[in-house]
Amino acid sequence: MALLVAFLFHRSKTNARAVGTQEAVMLVNRKDGVMLDIRDKKEFDAGHIVDSIHIPANKLSERLAELEKYKSRPIIVVCKLGQHSADSCKILSNAGFDQVVRLRGGMAEWRGQNLPVVQKK
Numbered sequence: 508m509a510l511l512v513a514f515l516f517h518r519s520k521t522n523a524r525a526v527g528t529q530e531a532v533m534l535v536n537r538k539d540g541v542m543l544d545i546r547d548k549k550e551f552d553a554g555h556i557v558d559s560i561h562i563p564a565n566k567l568s569e570r571l572a573e574l575e576k577y578k579s580r581p582i583i584v585v586c587k588l589g590q591h592s593a594d595s596c597k598i599l600s601n602a603g604f605d606q607v608v609r610l611r612g613g614m615a616e617w618r619g620q621n622l623p624v625v626q627k628k
Contacts, residue, residue, distance in 0.1 A: 523584070523596030525611040528620045531583045534608070540581035543574070545595045546614065550587060552627040556617060559585065564595050571602050581606040589613035 526534070534540035542559035544551055551561045560577075562570050564586070574582070582604055584592040592609035599607045610617065618624060 523593045523600070523607060523609045525589065526583065526608045527611050528617055528622060531608075531610050532622075534581045534583060538581050540583055540606075541574075541577045542583050542585055542610075543595075544585045544614075545592060546585070546587055550614075554614070554618070554624040554626050556585060556614075557623055557625050564591060567595050567598050571598075574599070574604070578604055579606075581608065583608055583610055585610045585617070586613045588615050 531540070531542070535542065542556045544555050544559045544561045545564040545567065546555075546561075547563050548561070555561065560574070562573065582599060584595050584599070584607065586592040586595075586609075589610060589612045592613065596607045596609050612619070
């Protein structure tokens with residue numbers, strides 16, 4: 508029970524709204540949204556969403572300047588399973604990005620929906 512309470516408290520502190528794959532695609536297509544992939548390089552190279560920006564979660568704080576030009580656009584944060592993106596959303600929100608959401612289910616859900624993936628060779 509204590510673990511559940513701690514988990515819910517942690518989630519409530521991030522304020523990151525989760526969106527499904529369809530809403531994420533609509534944000535990109537209709538509002539010029541940007542996909543931000545926070546997985547490690549090996550996972551990113553194995554397959555990522557077309558035109559996504561890659562900044563590993565552990566480097567996000569020091570690489571925020573790379574995202575400044577996207578500050579007025581929706582940013583969809585993508586991780587492996589949708590569980591680790593909330594912390595990155597909080598970093599972005601604290602840095603003044605006000606249209607930050609996370610992809611519910613992460614890349615696992617994206618692939619599960621048979622949506623396009625790019626692989627580095």
